[in-house]
Amino acid sequence: MKLWIDADACPRIIKEIVFRASERLQVPVCLVANKSMAKAHSRLVTSVLVEEGPDAADDHIAENAAPEDLVITADIPLAARIVAKGGVALDPRGELYTEDNVGDRLSMRDLMQELRGAGLVQGGPAQFSLTDRQRFASSLDRMLTRMLRERL
Template structure:
């Protein structure tokens, strides 16, 4: 059982380390730089070269059943779900075989709408304490499930 974190712009890295350490899970914090490495022996900071989706490719090539992936990147989430991993968004929302198709379709629709209206301002809502709490609960449940499945 390993935890993979798509760490660029991830607001829950500290929470992943806290819960992952309690479960004694190997954690991979993957980014293209700018992160302070953790002193935790269970955490490996992986710095990938600059480039589009390089961190995503690194994670997608390694993840498998029994692993947990933390990402807000929907195409990466789809690849990880296909590989058999449990996937959580930063707000604790699970991405599964049952919902990833709809989430991808919504993402594509929103991309098209933004492209059609270059003056569209704003975006998603901010990250809240409730989001952080939901994430902690979801990660705890995901790790327990991974342990029970024998990963």
């Protein structure tokens, strides 16, 4: 089991929560980004720097993550790819992507992208809050507990 982080847009506080969980449970973490990252202070954390490109990090994660891994991403198309492979994906705001909801989330994302492109809607998601951080930490703990229990 490994934790994968789509690191380009992942909030720093989410990475820190994942690093603490990694140390506590001794689960390796791989950060994937297309720009240079600060070194993590743990033997369990590795980084992969991919080439520049809109989906290079997503492609790397989708190709290398196994079904028993957990992927942390806000990128809905990447989450859809992971779920289609039988994997587990978690949003940095704590929402678990599943077969039941990822299609709807992808459709809504596409609709909002079209509406923004037409100038009918402006802005993006709400600013990251303390509630989001707490929800993520709780969801991460629940998922890791379940996934580690299933491995036994």
